[in-house]
Amino acid sequence: MLPEGELKESLDMLEHYGLIKLHRTLQGWGSYNITFLGMNTFLQTYVPDYGQIIEDITIAIVNKRLDDNFSLQQDVNRPIVVINHVLDLLEKNGHIKQVKMLDGRSKIYYIAPTLKRKLK
The missing domain is CATH 1.10.10.10 (Winged helix-like DNA-binding domain superfamily/Winged helix DNA-binding domain)
Incomplete structure (x- = not known):
């Protein structure tokens, strides 16, 4: 299992490259969508x-x-x-x-x- 810190960093990287769109909450992030570029x-x-x-x-x-x-x-x-x-x-x-x-x-x-x- 991936540690939470590494998971968050990976998701941030995917968003940085336009592959996903993160939906952030007060706790940090909640869900994401795969972008056209990501798919x-x-x-x-x-x-x-x-x-x-x-x-x-x-x-x-x-x-x-x-x-x-x-x-x-x-x-x-x-x-x-x-x-x-x-x-x-x-x-x-x-x-x-x-x-x-x-x-x-x-x-x-x-x-x-x-x-x-x-x-x-």
Whole structure:
């Protein structure tokens, strides 16, 4: 088990590098969220076929016309957290626009020509 001081220092370092966002309390810190950068770094480092996952999702969006995260999850058979992250990545890069619903569904309402050209 990691001593509390080392754990706090490790969490501070992860926050310093933008990999997590710590939520501090009067006692110091309470919880954290993994940032977009943190998730992307994890996937690039520990998921060997991450590039293929992005391509599979892109193909499903462009060629199969799948336009929500739940349909994409069924099609590419990956965890929803990975699907959601890839959709955020595609949106951040200007390839799609999406709206996030209260029920957890993400609906793609715009596909840029740049995404279609990525497949050529």
